[in-house]
Amino acid sequence: MLNQSCACSAGRPGVWQVCWQMSLSLQPVLQGLWSHLQLNETHLLGFGVETEEQSAGWDQEETLCICICVHLHVGQGYDALSMMPKALDGQIVMEKTPRYFVTVDTPARVHAMSQDVKLIVVVRDPVTRAISDYTQIISKTPNIPSFETLAFKNRTTGQIDSLWSPLWIGLYAQHMERWLAWFPRNQIHLVSGERLISDPAGELGKVQDFLGLQRIVTDKHFYFNKTKGFPCLKKPEGSSKPHCLGKTKGRTHVSIDPEVIRKLRDFYKPHNQRFYQLAGQNFGWH
Numbered sequence: 001m002l003n004q005s006c007a008c009s010a011g012r013p014g015v016w017q018v019c020w021q022m023s024l025s026l027q028p029v030l031q032g033l034w035s036h037l038q039l040n041e042t043h044l045l046g047f048g049v050e051t052e053e054q055s056a057g058w059d060q061e062e063t064l065c066i067c068i069c070v071h072l073h074v075g076q077g078y079d080a081l082s083m084m085p086k087a088l089d090g091q092i093v094m095e096k097t098p099r100y101f102v103t104v105d106t107p108a109r110v111h112a113m114s115q116d117v118k119l120i121v122v123v124r125d126p127v128t129r130a131i132s133d134y135t136q137i138i139s140k141t142p143n144i145p146s147f148e149t150l151a152f153k154n155r156t157t158g159q160i161d162s163l164w165s166p167l168w169i170g171l172y173a174q175h176m177e178r179w180l181a182w183f184p185r186n187q188i189h190l191v192s193g194e195r196l197i198s199d200p201a202g203e204l205g206k207v208q209d210f211l212g213l214q215r216i217v218t219d220k221h222f223y224f225n226k227t228k229g230f231p232c233l234k235k236p237e238g239s240s241k242p243h244c245l246g247k248t249k250g251r252t253h254v255s256i257d258p259e260v261i262r263k264l265r266d267f268y269k270p271h272n273q274r275f276y277q278l279a280g281q282n283f284g285w286h
């Protein structure tokens with residue numbers, strides 16, 4: 001059941017917002033619209049438009065209500081800094097938006113906001129990343145074509161569709177180059193997604209060093225949870241119980257034709273090499 005009031009966050013400076021709330025009994029139409037909106041988020045972002053706080057639910061009369069907030073970022077004047085929470089002395093404010101790494105205008109905008117901001121990017125094997133991305137997309141929009149279909153412009157000739165969002169995002173070198181045009185390499189810290197799983201304390205140790213923090217988070221804070229198949233926190237702050245990440249993190253991936261995986265590995269090889277050079281480190285993706 002969806003509450004009738006729409007959930008847009010109001011009054012944020014530099015952002016215009018529109019809020020729609022629809023209630024129709026045309027289930028298939030709305031499901032299609034919902035899929036369309038989710039698939040086109042990247043496209044919308046390209047134009048500086050972002051959807052936020054999307055929610056959908058069925059009311060008691062079995063009609064679908066959708067509430068979508070569209071935030072239109074007004075030119076370059078989007079004042080992100082004033083939207084950040086105030087920090088006390090000794091506190092660091094962090095903002096986490098995975099899409100910033102790949103959104104074309106973001107480096108310039110972040111630079112206009114702060115030239116000495118510290119940037120952290122978590123990167124993982126782009127092939128695994130693409131499959132993870134697709135697994136997430138298909139969990140929300142089950143009727144889309146297969147990964148194998150979407151990954152190719154032409155499957156017969158083997159031509160990869162590098163503009164398909166899950167593959168395009170994995171072209172890390174090209175995204176990194178855009179950031180390096182605005183920020184020196186030493187202001188960007190790269191976290192290995194693989195080591196974040198195999199050695200979370202080690203990887204977070206480097207993050208703490210990069211942020212100039214004392215190494216407080218160490219091995220003793222983690223344990224390997226066999227059921228989850230991932231490291232989890234022994235005792236998160238403010239709780240006495242262990243905590244693993246939620247169901248949408250670390251889920252079983254859709255199984256993909258090994259031949260397609262091989263083709264994708266070949267496709268990414270030169271891009272990965274270029275990324276290792278820019279990064280000054282080899283992430284070992286084969």
Ligand SMILES: Nc1ncnc2c1ncn2[C@@H]1O[C@H](COP(=O)(O)OS(=O)(=O)O)[C@@H](OP(=O)(O)O)[C@H]1O
Binds near residue numbers: 245
């Ligand atoms: N400790 C722990 N527990 C669970 N999952 C972990 C952990 N550490 C890293 N990972 C990996 O994080 C992946 C999910 O991150 P996301 O890409 O969804 O993050 S993001 O919020 O979009 O940035 C997720 O990807 P998937 O395995 O594809 O779900 C995990 O592989």
